Amino acid sequence: MSDHLSRAKRSDVHGGNLDATVFSSSRRVALKSRRRIWRMAALAAVFSVFALYLAWLEAYDAEPHRNDESPLGEAVAQATAPAASGRGPDLVKRGEYLARAGDCIACHTSDKGRPFAGGLAIATPFGTIYTPNITPDPDTGIGRWTEADFMRAMHEGIGKEGERLYPAFPYVGYTKVTDQDVQAIRAYLNTVVPVHYTPPSNDLRFPFNQRWLMVLWNLFNFDEGRFLPDPKQSAEWNRGAYLVEGLAHCEECHTPRNFMQGLKTSERFSGAIQAGWHAYNITPHKTSGIGDWSEQDVVSYLSTGVAHGRANAAGPMADVVSDSTQYLNREDLRSIATYLRSIKPVDRGESRMRAAWGSPASDVDAMRGTRVSGVNGAQLFLANCASCHHWTGEGVGASSPGAYPALLHNSVVGASDANNLAMVILHGVRRTTQDADVLMPGFERDLNDEQIAALANYVTGQFGNPRARVSADEVGRLRGLTP
Ligand code: HEC
Ligand code: HEC
Ligand code: HEC
Known part of the structure; x- marks a missing residue:
């Protein structure tokens, strides 16, 4: 189109030096191209409205909204029950376990010598985001953050000054984590070594460097609210769902994304490619997913990175195992397996299991x-x-x-x-x-x-x-x- 446009412009410029017929024909070209531009613009506008509508449907149709006020059954209490309760060392210990389940260290560490000090470059289609320092250093970390600031960041994706955080920080999952568990994670982070270090600033193209745009993104791709257990399911299933959908944020890699980079909730866990790596379909589909994995296969894969005769964890999944899932206890790993084996199988048209x-x-x-x-x-x-x-x-x-x-x-x-x-x-x-x-x-x-x-x-x-x-x-x- 731009080629057409510049050609039309050029003929306008030279038009004055040419005879009337050529002039009028070049005007016709200009007029025609102007009409074309309008038509394209109208089409683009209609398309954007339609795309927004589709995204809206996708964001709100797929799953019932979960919130805090709904009735809590026995399953509720068990799914989100603290492994050990109380303040002090117990709280810190539980926070450490939960921080591992949430794999905070993976993204917030660029140099193993200064864990949680941030600075890791995360490549997105819109530019590079550098993770912040979340050690308790008062000047460069989150030492001055109140508990409420921290809670708001985890649950709503809003920073200390009220600025919108980018969803490269998986608050879409963390919003489901209970208040108690977020408090425990903060208690633990308060005990890590404070590191005085300011990570590089983000390198995002316009308009993606405008944080307020995340308000719009959230409208279509974010459902704020704590995990709501399903009383019809077992306590084990609910615990698995709480971990997988919340802290462990498995969907961040395993669920495909829409054109806004939001998660496609209609195709959950059916596989996605990120930075070259294919995070495979882990729905229980018999040929496209992991339908014939036993509970023990899943537990073994997440705790050691190996499911014999099926898979080994490499790339980003090797990091998930090394930094996070290997530290989860047997009950939690079994809960994760129970939940994964229950999700909706998604067919990707493969004729045989990957490991077959x-x-x-x-x-x-x-x-x-x-x-x-x-x-x-x-x-x-x-x-x-x-x-x-x-x-x-x-x-x-x-x-x-x-x-x-x-x-x-x-x-x-x-x-x-x-x-x-x-x-x-x-x-x-x-x-x-x-x-x-x-x-x-x-x-x-x-x-x-x-x-x-x-x-x-x-x-x-x-x-x-x-x-x-x-x-x-x-x-x-x-x-x-x-x-
Ligand atoms: C997948 C990568 C990833 C993981 C995992 C992750 N974060 Fe982050 N986090 C980020 C990014 C990226 C940002 C910065 C977002 C921005 O600049 O808007 C961030 C921002 C934050 C902030 C806001 C800090 C500030 O200075 O604004 C806090 C607090 C935070 N993360 C805590 C955590 C905790 C606690 C965990 C573990 C439960 C965690 N993060 C896990 C990527 C991650
Ligand atoms: C940072 C991205 C990322 C996150 C987070 C992640 N995965 Fe993965 N996962 C991958 C990638 C990439 C692979 C493929 C690994 C390979 O090729 O060796 C994979 C592979 C797997 C496999 C093996 C599938 C197969 O057929 O080989 C399972 C099972 C799995 N992930 C489960 C999980 C669970 C459960 C979680 C949450 C606790 C999770 N993953 C979180 C990226 C991720
Ligand atoms: C020095 C020994 C060594 C060499 C040489 C080597 N590998 Fe490997 N390979 C390994 C180990 C160790 C693993 C990881 C085992 C695990 O995950 O437990 C591995 C894993 C793999 C996997 C599985 C990855 C996954 O995520 O499931 C593939 C595929 C592979 N190697 C292919 C190759 C190819 C092709 C070559 C030659 C270019 C090669 N290897 C050379 C030792 C080696």
Whole structure:
């Protein structure tokens, strides 16, 4: 359109020097293009109103509103019951547990030497947000915040001076956390080492640097209010729902987003891609989700990062396990599994479970003695991966903690896209739990885009879902994203 516009303008400018016919024809062009602009503007206006309407429907149709005033059954009390109550050391201890469940440290730490001091860059489609310092330092942290300020931030997404916070801070989930639990988290944060450090300021493009716009965002994407347990469900289910929907904010990664970057509540937990990583569909759908995972599989995955014969946690999920879920007690992990197994299954059209793909490779014999030319996935695999994962892809060390896992029956290799596989090859795997220090080296520096694409395509073809293909260009794009 702009090309059209500038062409019309140019003909207007030169029009005066030309004869009448040319002049009138150029005017006609200008008129026509002006009419076109109006038509486009009207269309855009209609479209925006329609989009807002759709977003409105989506935000308010999907789920009944939960609020504080509704009747509380026995399930209520149990779901949100403090593990230990009271003030002082008990409160602080409970706060520490809850802060872990909420994974505050993951986002509010950029340098492990100064936990909770913020400064981590969070890339959003609108620019970069740097997390604030939430240590009790009075000048650069939240030392001067009252309990009410803190409560308002967690429940309403509003900062100390009344400014709107960006939803990169998951207050959409934290609003569900009880007052008592928020108080416990504050009590704990008051005891961490105060760090005098001011994080860099945000680098957001106009108009996204206007905080007040979040008022509009909230209108469509935020439902303020504490968790309301469902008295028809068990106490265990309610506890799981309270954790998953609230503090643990699993949806922040696993639920797809609408065009405003709000959560699509109609497709909860059905998978989303963020910064290159695919946080898979974790609804109990039989082929697209984790429908055949047992309760024990979920508990094991969240506490160690490994569900044998199904999945290993890499990338952002490795951090969730390392910083957060490994610290949850058995009852809470079982509650999470109970809740996850009950949510609405979402079909993404996959024909087989991610972990149901794979048979051992047998192409090594065929390769013996042959000369390989060009970029060859099989050869790259033997040279770079087989020492740990075995040339058959069956892994080394079976199911002991810290084993080199089989690539057969692995969700990353069996997924319908090769995103996470390419990310694992680029950046490796790093995960620290009580069980094991897990480390796979990244190949970012050793292999180029073409080699990584060939390798990934060999791995999916041999050991996983052969339809998952990745191009060198796509690897290049993934390489450019911050890990
Ligand atoms: C997914 C990343 C993420 C997690 C997890 C997270 N935060 Fe934040 N938090 C942010 C970001 C980003 C901001 C800044 C938002 C802004 O600039 O508007 C923020 C802001 C805050 C603020 C406001 C501070 C200020 O100076 O304005 C508080 C308080 C806070 N977070 C507490 C917590 C607590 C407590 C937890 C754990 C229960 C937590 N956060 C977990 C990303 C996160
Ligand atoms: C920071 C983003 C993030 C958060 C928060 C998060 N996940 Fe994940 N999750 C991921 C990613 C990315 C993967 C894929 C990991 C991989 O490829 O190894 C994943 C994988 C999983 C899997 C394995 C699925 C499979 O088939 O391999 C389960 C189960 C899971 N997450 C459950 C949860 C639960 C429960 C929570 C909340 C307690 C949660 N996740 C919070 C990003 C996240
Ligand atoms: C030094 C040993 C080592 C090498 C070499 C190695 N890996 Fe790994 N790999 C690991 C370890 C350790 C894990 C993580 C196990 C865990 O999560 O418990 C892993 C995990 C994986 C996973 C599963 C990730 C997930 O999220 O489920 C894939 C896929 C993978 N490696 C592919 C490869 C490929 C392809 C290569 C060659 C480019 C390779 N590995 C080279 C040790 C290695």
